[in-house]
């Protein structure tokens with residue numbers, strides 16, 4: 001076990017994944033590990049949006065660097081936006097807080113019927129409230145799936161009916177449940193969440209409705225893998241949120257944790273044995289020139305980052321990138337917004353390499369340097385995410401293109417042209433990636449429009 005260690009490169013020898021190069025986060029030492037196979041379980045890339053519900057240190061470095069070594073990255077544009085998060089409170093926030101999905105079992109979602117209604121929620125009579133999920137989706141009501149509920153919240157806020165500072169919020173109201181079940185039952189079910197909400201917002205949800213707004217939560221794209229959880233690079237296996245597999249179900253609220261557990265407990269222990277038994281590998285040590293090359297390229301990148309000595313912090317670049325991503329490639333995307341993002345990201349990347357200021361040294365505990373490497377990767381990866389979103393001229397699940405919606409504002413798929421996994425091959429930074437299509441073939445069920453009416 002090597003804790004406080006960050007993988008910074010994948011080593012590929014004779015077309016097989018044969019090890020990794022890491023940085024010791026305490027001493028800064030660059031170290032290599034040779035192996036018969038590599039398994040990445042390094043999580044998702046929500047933090048490319050800067051603000052998300054993920055922990056601050058979740059990042060894309062492991063999968064992005066493996067991608068640059070030849071592993072295909074599939075469906076990066078599919079992003080799950082979770083409807084029940086505490087709204088952003090200001091520009092200086094570093095992450096967002098998820099309020100559990102379970103709250104929608106007993107909470108009712110509403111906004112005022114009229115735009116710019118600044119009254120306190122208790123002063124707005126029932127007849128002037130719009131319980132829009134119950135109105136639009138009578139069968140599922142407040143339990144409509146995440147993508148549908150998130151977009152509905154965005155729509156009412158775009159109409160000027162959002163609540164709270166900045167108007168980017170909707171109410172999640174427990175008044176009816178408190179009356180029906182009593183405070184004791186509600187406290188038993190959700191007490192910890194109510195306490196957490198009060199500690200963060202200073203508002204007591206037993207007395208006034210919570211305010212919630214959608215936030216980036218989970219990423220369905222990731223490194224492409226086959227049924228054995230192996231990428232297109234022999235020996236490189238990818239599990240959990242880091243791969244793209246099975247994530248179609250997740251976008252509707254199915255269990256991401258279960259997929260991680262299934263990959264790690266039930267699939268990989270069996271499939272990796274098959275790889276070992278069936279593929280011949282030559283003995284390899286960390287003295288191999290490919291390890292030395294990878295170590296050298298990490299040292300070169302580190303020195304380059306430290307040498308810029310510009311005027312802007314790493315955080316300011318990350319925040320600006322996140323704003324581009326959220327505004328232009330967030331809950332709703334258009335051809336124009338994506339083209340705009342694809343212009344601005346390379347420009348920001350160029351500025352990063354001329355004007356970033358990374359303090360401290362390489363052979364030391366240096367979080368500014370760690371962050372700089374990750375943000376450098378986001379500045380490359382985000383371009384692929386937007387290119388994928390631009391090429392997919394349809395809406396589906398975690399990808400909503402405003403041009404492709406039904407008359408009722410629901411996602412309009414184009415199964416004739418887009419029923420495939422988009423697996424991208426890296427062709428160099430700033431150069432278009434090559435698209436490989438893996439057709440999705442349905443034999444026993446037929447694709448059809450989702451309906452939650």
Ligand SMILES: Cc1cc2nc3c(=O)[nH]c(=O)nc-3n(C[C@H](O)[C@H](O)[C@H](O)COP(=O)(O)OP(=O)(O)OC[C@H]3O[C@@H](n4cnc5c(N)ncnc54)[C@H](O)[C@@H]3O)c2cc1C
Pocket residue numbers: 005006007008041042043044053054055057058059061062098217218239240241242254255256257258260
């Ligand atoms: C707030 C929140 C609530 C959630 N609630 C639910 C829920 O109720 N149900 C559900 O099913 N799912 C839920 N999810 C989603 C679920 O938790 C994740 O999808 C799941 O944890 C992913 O597991 P993983 O092991 O693939 O990745 P992670 O749990 O993200 O683990 C990845 C690990 O790899 C490490 N790592 C990353 N890069 C490197 C690197 N370069 N070098 C070394 N180490 C690296 C990370 O530090 C981390 O320890 C929630 C997610 C969040 C953020």
